[in-house]
Amino acid sequence: MEANFDFGMIGIGVMGSNLLLNMADHGFSVIGFDLKQERADALEAAAADGTTVKGVTDITQFTRALKTPRKIMMLVPAGKPVDDVIANLLPHLESGDILIDGGNSFYQDTNARIQRLQPQGIHFFGMGVSGGELGARLGPSMMPGGDEAAYNYLKPILEAIAAKAGDKPCVAYMGRDAAGHYVKMVHNGIEYALMQLISEAYDLLRRGAGYNNGQLSSVFSWWNEGELQSYLVEITAEIFKVVDADDPAHLELVDKILDQAGSKGTGKWTSQDAMNIPVSIPTIDMAVALRDLSVYKEQRVEASRLNGQPVSKVNIDEAELGRALAFSFVIAYAQGLSLLAEASKAYGMHIPLPAVIQVWRAGCIIRSGLLPLFEKAFATRPDLPNLLLHPPLAQWLGERAGAARTVLCDAVQAGIPVAALGSAIAYYDAFRSERLPTNLIQAQRDYFGAHTYRRTDKDGVFHTEWNQ
Numbered sequence: 001m002e003a004n005f006d007f008g009m010i011g012i013g014v015m016g017s018n019l020l021l022n023m024a025d026h027g028f029s030v031i032g033f034d035l036k037q038e039r040a041d042a043l044e045a046a047a048a049d050g051t052t053v054k055g056v057t058d059i060t061q062f063t064r065a066l067k068t069p070r071k072i073m074m075l076v077p078a079g080k081p082v083d084d085v086i087a088n089l090l091p092h093l094e095s096g097d098i099l100i101d102g103g104n105s106f107y108q109d110t111n112a113r114i115q116r117l118q119p120q121g122i123h124f125f126g127m128g129v130s131g132g133e134l135g136a137r138l139g140p141s142m143m144p145g146g147d148e149a150a151y152n153y154l155k156p157i158l159e160a161i162a163a164k165a166g167d168k169p170c171v172a173y174m175g176r177d178a179a180g181h182y183v184k185m186v187h188n189g190i191e192y193a194l195m196q197l198i199s200e201a202y203d204l205l206r207r208g209a210g211y212n213n214g215q216l217s218s219v220f221s222w223w224n225e226g227e228l229q230s231y232l233v234e235i236t237a238e239i240f241k242v243v244d245a246d247d248p249a250h251l252e253l254v255d256k257i258l259d260q261a262g263s264k265g266t267g268k269w270t271s272q273d274a275m276n277i278p279v280s281i282p283t284i285d286m287a288v289a290l291r292d293l294s295v296y297k298e299q300r301v302e303a304s305r306l307n308g309q310p311v312s313k314v315n316i317d318e319a320e321l322g323r324a325l326a327f328s329f330v331i332a333y334a335q336g337l338s339l340l341a342e343a344s345k346a347y348g349m350h351i352p353l354p355a356v357i358q359v360w361r362a363g364c365i366i367r368s369g370l371l372p373l374f375e376k377a378f379a380t381r382p383d384l385p386n387l388l389l390h391p392p393l394a395q396w397l398g399e400r401a402g403a404a405r406t407v408l409c410d411a412v413q414a415g416i417p418v419a420a421l422g423s424a425i426a427y428y429d430a431f432r433s434e435r436l437p438t439n440l441i442q443a444q445r446d447y448f449g450a451h452t453y454r455r456t457d458k459d460g461v462f463h464t465e466w467n468q
């Protein structure tokens, strides 16, 4: 086989095969490698007429078929499979070749791989890909980070296949080292928060106000026509309509799904890294914590027998609940973006926040009609440390905070857990407090541990013998 393929993919499962077919549709000749012959055959069978798509199971054949510098992406599960693929591939690569990890790898693993491959002249990129199966096929949002000069080789291909917001592609260089995987990690942290917030609104409507699935679908559809317009609200409206094919009564599937949420790590890593820096992202933390709590089903059942009681009836004003949800969505984005702003400095990644917003505008799971508000904020101040510091957004939040408080009070009164909503309001209130009660914590620390404190009226570090 001649070396005439533009792009190679290792791992042609859900994401890899769809991304490769998307490239082929845009006129690039592509080749996929997988350990299983049936995957290679399936890839070729799925190719559109007139496109150049090849599937192979021989790594030598794969690498020899690629134009140099080779552009190869891996879309395999994070962790050991990525290192296994690198080990198998490395003997077949040359200096200047570009290797992209498009999976949800932990950013510190990506940094280690960049360091390891640099001496051999291999440009290693960590690239977040969002949009799921359909996004990969028709236009994903992509977050590549690594060597900026090498990015120029990838740019034409990635821009061609990316989702478009207006005429702008939802892909851009996200910064040095593992910046691409860092941005995707935070994207997923925000994704966790938005999903938890939506589930709390669902609980209020379902258990609190007694809505059936048809009514739920209507409310979410209606919200999706206003300021809550977003991929996650849109698919939620759809989910309530899907009936269980195995149920003779054709009841909706959502009611049959076990209430234990899975997770693969990106949300937890976002919280862990935020705590390491440290940056406060309590709504994302709470979303991770609630997924973890959901797993303890047996203990929850036991506790409900001891202490459970039906929730009280809640009178829901759908417009007010929508405003509360929009308020807490913005707080979740604000927390994630404030983490990116700090991490960019702390790790020297130089993440361009305006470009992050552009990349999230379409194709990704957290795309929403709220992003243009953030675009304006970063256009005014590209290094804005927190969205809450942008005056028009501060006003926007102020106009919706009352709705969030009313919904929170009603939920607490009724016994419906709205931990993420509560954390969003608490974050908002704490962030805009000129003075927090933390002076008392400092006094306590100094009392029991001589940890010292600073004063508001004079410079210096002080200690008091409190118990004399």
Ligand SMILES: NC(=O)C1=CN([C@@H]2O[C@H](COP(=O)(O)OP(=O)(O)OC[C@H]3O[C@@H](n4cnc5c(N)ncnc54)[C@H](OP(=O)(O)O)[C@@H]3O)[C@@H](O)[C@H]2O)C=CC1
Residues within 6 Å of the ligand: 010, 011, 012, 013, 014, 015, 016, 034, 035, 036, 039, 075, 076, 077, 078, 080, 081, 082, 084, 085, 102, 103, 104, 105, 129, 130, 131, 132, 133
């Ligand atoms: N699904 C989604 O919506 C999204 C997924 N991602 C990320 O993309 C990555 C891939 O996910 P997805 O496509 O869904 O997963 P799939 O399981 O569909 O595909 C994984 C592919 O990797 C191959 N593979 C696994 N281990 C190895 C190995 N050691 N060497 C070579 N190939 C290997 C598998 O081959 P075989 O079956 O032959 O073993 C398979 O073709 C993951 O990191 C995931 O987190 C990112 C965004 C969205």
Ligand SMILES: O=C(CO)[C@H](O)[C@H](O)COP(=O)(O)O
Residues within 6 Å of the ligand: 104, 129, 130, 131, 132, 188, 191, 262, 263, 264, 265, 266, 267, 365
């Ligand atoms: O990256 C994604 C979307 O952006 C994936 O769907 C992600 O893997 C989902 O994460 P989890 O399984 O932890 O909910």
